[in-house]
Amino acid sequence: MKTRGIVTWFVPAISILAAALLLAETPSANPNGLLQLTATTANVTGAPDPVRIEILRWSTDEERERLMAAWNLKPSAAGPSEGRGAKQGKAAAKGRGPASPAANNATPEASLARALNETTTVGYLWSSEMAGYALRYAGKIDGPDGSQRILLITQRRLGAVNSLWNPTFEGNANSYEFSVIELRLNAKGDGEGKVSLVGKVAPDVSAKIVTLENYDALPAVFHNVRIRAGEAPARKP
Secondary structure (H helix, E strand, O other), X not given: OHHHHHHHHHHHHHHHHHHHHHHHXXXXXXXXXXXXXXXXXXXXXXXXXXXXXXXXXXXXXXXXXXXXXXXXXXXXXXXXXXXXXXXXXHHHHHHHOOOOHHHHXXXXXXXXHHHHHOOOOOEEEEOOOOOOEEEEEEEEEEOOOXXXXXXXXXXXXXXXXXXXXXXXXXXXXXXXXXXXXXXEEOXXXXXXXXXXXXOOEEEEOOOOEEEXXXXXXXXXXXXXXXXXXXXXXXXXX
16 A cells, blocks of 8 residues: 555656656747748758758857957957857966967868857757757848848758758859858748858858858759748847
């Protein structure tokens, strides 16, 4: 009888504990709204493949400036964010002073890739691949007509470990360790997206971050980009 009583008490207690742990591990909703988008790949070997993009929050001005400082091979006064590699950066600053990006990275692309590894994740890109891609930058530019430019930079290159993202269109291959994604949506929240699978990226004056150098000349890699039904466009804080 005692054993049955203990079991009767123990089972619901475990269920409550499991539920509490699950809630603790679930990210809380961003106060500005979680933006989710869907799309289908095109002009790559794995197309058509459904894609889901989750933006947990927009990158801060400080994070954007840190990435641009890395691209320009300049030390960042803000220092690395609390992402992977932040502790190493703090140790270097404490023992030997701020490390110079130019000393550790020969090119802007390599310097930016290193900075992305030290930046906090702000979202994810999911496809049919088992693992997703962490977004280390997410920014948005609102047009006067209600259109949007959404700019994303992944920590690692799309298709880094497979051939699903190999472009089926002509272009000069690059060796970027990251991918820059630009989504252009109309006032209804529909549009297309392009990726730095070929060609170059360069600083954009209006966006204040690196974007695709020649967007108009590139074929779309994301078709039918849409804000997920029921989602309100997230506003930049």
